[in-house]
Amino acid sequence: MKGEHPVGERLRFRVFGPLSVTVDGRAVPIGGARQRTVLALLLLNPGRIVPVDTLVDAVWNSAPPATARTQIAIVIAALRKALKAENVREDVIVTAHPGYALRAEGHLVDSLEFARLLKEAEAHAGGGRYAEAAARYDEAFGLWSGPAFAGVGGTVVEDEAARLEEHRLNAYDDATAVRLALGHHQTLVPELAALVREQPLRERSRYHLMLAQYRSGRRAEAMATYREAREQFIEELGMEPGPDLRELHDAILRDDPSLAPAPPAPGPAARSAPLVVPFELPPDIPGFTGRQHELDCLEGLFAGGERRHGPALGIITGIAGVGKTGLAVRWAHRAAAHFPDGRLFADLRGYDEEYEPTPAADVISRFLRSLGVPPEQLPPDVDDLVSMYRSVLAERRVLLVLDNVRSYAQIESLLPGSGGSVVLLTSREQLEELVAWPQNARVHLGVLPPAEAVDLLGRVVGEERVTAAPADAVRLAELCDRLPLALRIAAARLASKPHWTVGHLVSRLADERRRLDELSQGGAQVRASFELSYRYLPPQAALLYRRLGLLDVPDFAAWVGGALLDLDTLDAERLMESLVDAQFLDVVGVDATGQLRYRLQNLLRLYARERVYAEESEEEQRAARERVFSSFLTIAEEAYARDYGHHSGVLRCTAPRREIGAVQLDGLLDSPLEWLEAERLSLVAAVVQAARLGFDELAWGITASASVLFDTRNYLDDCRICAHAALDVCRETGNLRGQAAMLHELGAVEQAHRRLDTAHAHYARALELCGELGEATGQAVNLRNLSMLERFRGDLDTAMGRLETALEICRTAQDGPGEAFTLSGMAQIELERGNNADALKLAEEAVRLGGGNERGLAQALHRLGQVHLALGGHVQAEEAFLRVIELVRVKSDQVGLVYATLGLGESRLGAGDVEGAARTLSTALAEVAHIASPLVDGRVHLALAEARRRQGRIDEAREQIAAAHRAFATIEARRWTAQAEAALAALQEDSV
The missing domain is CATH 1.10.8 (Helicase, Ruva Protein; domain 3)
Structure with a gap:
């Protein structure tokens, strides 16, 4: 909520450039052209009454409508409303007969500020205080960001804008005279040359250009400037240049001594010191390679043309050892020719092990001596020393390389106040107080490609x-x-x-x-x-850094830092950002859930691990790791529950869950599968590490909760890695429940690869363990899986017997989703037996029971669609598969989406919609590339081959069958291989 401004809060009105109004840095929105024109007229007459008639003429250019005065009142009301909306309580625009006035007292109007600064500059110049006058002129010209009232139309405003531009040019001529008096003739030449090209008939500007050229030793150029003027004046005006230009021309011809620059005014002794050109850069780095983009960014430091508002400033940041100094020195050597007045270098020792940081006063004293100031003339007072330093640099073009800067305070007094010098500094900190100019000269170095x-x-x-x-x-x-x-x-x-x-x-x-x-x-x-940077970290940041070294994860979000320190996530993120600023952490991007992800480079991770082993007890290390692993379990388990609706398989593990607030969980799990996807690599690494460290319950619990990701995205290798690691530790600790759960997961992996014998052995042992443990739900799950394998082998009676047992267990346990899964399996068996009516009944019952679980409902509907296909009910099948597609898309279930799209294509093919089927199956073919499943890949190719055959595209049909063969050859899929061979035979028969 915006705070209310006090009465004394000042508005800032800008007319030099686009018309704008700001309050405390926030822009006040000004509406259309009428509001801008009215406000412009008021600002042209601050504190004075502007009659309504004048405003009407300005807005409508002497052709107003009958309602003009009313519309002006509406415009005034809108302007007042815009100001009130920013909580400006005082009346800025007041009604005063016969019109309105803008009260400028207490506010900033850049046109008034410009006039004030010019008046002060003229007073200083009149008193011979040229340096002070030049500073006021620079400040005044800094108020301009473009033509006055840019974008505001109307004859009155345009005439006033032209008047203000003429005022600016006259002031610039006055400022140029002051700068010439200060001896700035060399830096003035390019500025004046550009101005004369734009304003070729301004005699005073051309006079100054000729004088600056002459004083810079460019006598021939000064003569050429006069000849160009004479030609233009005669051609365009029919007259000779004025007497001032002609007298200057004659004086240059005779080298009149009066044209020489005046001797410097009395001041610091440094101004009369002989010019010395120091070259203090270290030797260029041997073997330097790469960094071309960064070098190109730094080129802007001397390629930016004129500078009126201070020196150019470049900053190179990066971790220790990344090559900041090497880059700075390499660029400085390349750019040396652009700095004829000297190249200075200082190591400020911001991260030195043996020495304290170098005081700025010591650096300034050395730089002044390098620039020719005798030691005895250096003032003892630091403020006087800084003033002398900036005065010496004001008229020179010097490169200053400041290495190993640790803070802004360390170099604040080392920055020149004005002139053409360039500062390039290196730091391990971001130094947010510094603003690089040009902007791309802030270079952050990463590791080499x-x-x-x-x-x-x-x-x-x-x-x-x-x-x-x-x-x-x-x-x-x-x-x-x-x-x-x-x-x-x-x-x-x-x-x-x-x-x-x-x-x-x-x-x-x-x-x-x-x-x-x-x-x-x-x-x-x-x-x-690394040690030099580590020692300067704040205690909490150092603690987080070293504890991050306890983890083997490739990257992590802020909640991991919160778990390591047992802190709120926002506090942990603040510490992580401080580590980013100190170059200990890299930001690798934003994940699908909107969380920033960070990582440690390997060498920094090894150093962090050294520090945590040296500074913390084994109990503290174990507790920190356990908090992270238990947080993984808490979030992954909640993701599973939100996506699946219940936790199937063997019962939940008994490991304690770290409590995480509902608000944070909601933020992380807005899309549960996306969180699991974002954390996938880290989750796998966490399971493997937890297993290696003996956290058996956590290892198998996280794996079981992540199975929803492994299943829906077909991450079979990830599942195998996690399940094997967890199974091994569970066997070591005698954890039977964990063994049963992980054997079930490994059986699913082997089944997906069609290694059916191995899958059968895993499921059978899991079933046996569940029986020993009395885990009824686990028994039902493994009975269903064994039934599926036996159905693949053609033993439908054994398969049905297992499902009947599983169904009884689910009904006793009141496990509705489990019962639905079981009924779906029974429907498939009845379908294969040829009992289509029974299959339909079982499938419909499965759909009814699966309504409380969207994923279970999708699977039941898929089975129902298959039954309708077998019965020839292609319309009903299409409806079922369309509902499945709708459900699995919401869940981001890529495997389910491919199977449902395949079923939809088969339904349309069966209904005779060959073109529609071909399009749908082509979509399925594109989607199957994301899940790496040879079985469904081959099935899609096979179905698409039939669609191509019916389209008469025989060659394409052969290609699809060949692709199906290749897919089925990688797995034990004899049934589907046989179907592919039958399809090829049918195709050959059609060809005959």
């Missing part, structure tokens, strides 16, 4: 050794995180040991426990560079 990292190795080691083992070189670059410091250390070790191969060093770095040791030998040490 793979090819450039390998190139850097070759430049130091030698191309032959690197090209002889390209795979090892790529691996070495990755083990060094492609961090330039680490790469140079590794390359230097290889260069110093010609008997080592690249592969030998790779083998030494492959062990994570030794990697930092290997990269921390000699003078340059990766560990030491």
